[in-house]
Amino acid sequence: MAFTLTDFKLWRSLASCWLASMALATQAADVQVAVAANFAGPMVPLAERFAASTGHQLKVSIGATGKFAAQIAAGAPFEVLLSADDTTPRKLVEQGLAVPGTAFAYATGQLVLWSPQAGVVDDQGKVLSEGRFAHLALANPKLAPYGQAAMQTLQAMGLADKLAPKLVLGDSVAQTWQFVATGNAELGFVALSQVQVPGKPLAGSMWVVPARLHSAIRQDAVLLKTGEKNPAAQAWLAFLKSAEAKAVIQTWGYTP
Amino acid sequence: MSAADWLAVWLTAKLAGLTTLLLLLLGTPLAWWLARTRSRIKPLASALVAMPLVLPPTVLGFYGLLLMGPQGPVGQFTQAMGWGRLPFTFSGLVVASVIYSMPFVVQPLQQAFEAIPERLLEAAATLRAGPLDRFFSVALPLARPGLLTAAVLGFAHTVGEFGVVMMIGGNLPGQTRVLSVALYEHVEAGELADAHRLAAGMLVFALVVLLALQALRRRMDGEARVQP
Numbered sequence: 385m386a387f388t389l390t391d392f393k394l395w396r397s398l399a400s401c402w403l404a405s406m407a408l409a410t411q412a413a414d415v416q417v418a419v420a421a422n423f424a425g426p427m428v429p430l431a432e433r434f435a436a437s438t439g440h441q442l443k444v445s446i447g448a449t450g451k452f453a454a455q456i457a458a459g460a461p462f463e464v465l466l467s468a469d470d471t472t473p474r475k476l477v478e479q480g481l482a483v484p485g486t487a488f489a490y491a492t493g494q495l496v497l498w499s500p501q502a503g504v505v506d507d508q509g510k511v512l513s514e515g516r517f518a519h520l521a522l523a524n525p526k527l528a529p530y531g532q533a534a535m536q537t538l539q540a541m542g543l544a545d546k547l548a549p550k551l552v553l554g555d556s557v558a559q560t561w562q563f564v565a566t567g568n569a570e571l572g573f574v575a576l577s578q579v580q581v582p583g584k585p586l587a588g589s590m591w592v593v594p595a596r597l598h599s600a601i602r603q604d605a606v607l608l609k610t611g612e613k614n615p616a617a618q619a620w621l622a623f624l625k626s627a628e629a630k631a632v633i634q635t636w637g638y639t640p
Numbered sequence: 641m642s643a644a645d646w647l648a649v650w651l652t653a654k655l656a657g658l659t660t661l662l663l664l665l666l667g668t669p670l671a672w673w674l675a676r677t678r679s680r681i682k683p684l685a686s687a688l689v690a691m692p693l694v695l696p697p698t699v700l701g702f703y704g705l706l707l708m709g710p711q712g713p714v715g716q717f718t719q720a721m722g723w724g725r726l727p728f729t730f731s732g733l734v735v736a737s738v739i740y741s742m743p744f745v746v747q748p749l750q751q752a753f754e755a756i757p758e759r760l761l762e763a764a765a766t767l768r769a770g771p772l773d774r775f776f777s778v779a780l781p782l783a784r785p786g787l788l789t790a791a792v793l794g795f796a797h798t799v800g801e802f803g804v805v806m807m808i809g810g811n812l813p814g815q816t817r818v819l820s821v822a823l824y825e826h827v828e829a830g831e832l833a834d835a836h837r838l839a840a841g842m843l844v845f846a847l848v849v850l851l852a853l854q855a856l857r858r859r860m861d862g863e864a865r866v867q868p
């Protein structure tokens with residue numbers, strides 16, 4: 385064997401690596417960020433740009449906002465929450481789990497009705513009233529803001545009762561997308577950012593749901609109590625408000 | 641408890657009951673074959689049966705969605721037979737549960753069959769009992785404790801199923817919204833009192849079932865010893 389446990393040189397080089405990484409850690413810190421499932425796409429370029437400009441690394445967890453709220457209440461180590469709504473950050477502040485005055489809207493979400501097949505969804509959403517499909521997927525309206533907006537849309541169109549037997553509920557918009565992408569549900573309500581990746585053509589067909597059919601999907605970010613003393617967490621929130629970040633967020637189909 | 645939660649209780653019992661019944665029907669011959677065969681494919685068959693023990697349920701759920709979906713081979717087959725597609729249906733959950741709970745039924749049965757001394761079956765054969773007769777009048781009665789364990793574990797494990805149901809179920813009341821999914825939804829929605837009612841109920845159920853199983857097995861062992 386080339387290396388043995390008593391190989392002094394190996395240990396010395398390992399030790400110097402460790403020291404070097406410790407030195408870096410004093411300047412650059414990690415931030416634990418919980419991110420709503422619909423925002424997974426833009427998080428990749430945003431985290432890269434943030435790391436490039438500040439040296440701080442984001443540790444990103446993607447999931448349902450409701451689940452994050454329950455986990456944060458149970459002491460999860462997240463320092464920043466990028467919520468899919470504005471009520472969850474407000475509740476966290478009320479519960480003393482988030483820092484008052486730090487919540488702000490980082491994006492307004494865009495709901496779309498989408499099918500991975502071309503020609504299934506028309507640009508007026510008439511496919512819904514025609515009803516020639518077995519399953520319509522949406523996120524659970526009880527748990528996910530996009531699901532709530534989807535349900536409001538169906539109610540506004542007067543189709544909620546008629547389509548009730550055909551609805552399948554995803555735990556978040558991420559699972560809803562997965563139901564539709566695998567073809568198990570012919571179409572579903574998802575976030576525009578999930579289906580329209582910047583620079584790529586749209587796969588399938590979609591209807592961008594007009595904002596008048598549902599209440600606005602205002603997505604707030606908030607600094608959590610655990611991140612109050614982490615300058616990197618504050619730097620991340622500041623970055624999220626910057627023109628650079630806003631430009632990225634807009635290309636993913638959100639209105640700022 | 642709300643009507644929706646009672647519906648979830650009933651649905652879970654129906655799913656677990658049906659799954660256990662199917663598994664006893666399918667698993668008994670399979671376990672008998674595994675216990676007696678000297679075939680070269682036995683290790684492979686045993687490994688396949690045991691797979692759900694080590695795989696994350698999300699693996700089964702993921703492949704379930706792909707295989708049973710419109711483009712998947714299982715989905716194409718069920719559609720060609722005019723049965724429609726399995727995801728988001730109760731039948732889909734039954735199929736997934738049978739695979740998922742298979743080792744919990746087959747393994748106790750196999751162990752019980754393996755524990756039967758060869759000479760007892762040979763003795764029965766010399767008394768002109770045919771293979772089926774030997775199985776039903778010698779092997780099956782002797783394997784009763786294993787049968788009981790298999791049924792109880794199969795049922796309880798199906799009740800505790802979550803990951804697979806979550807991925808292929810779609811949370812439909814009366815169809816796929818089983819107890820574990822209903823509980824998860826309550827937790828996520830912050831309805832902790834409702835979550836407690838379901839969670840505590842399942843906790844007590846699991847404890848009672850396992851205690852009852854031990855008591856029954858002790859009684860069966862006692863009976864076995866009394867017999868000459």
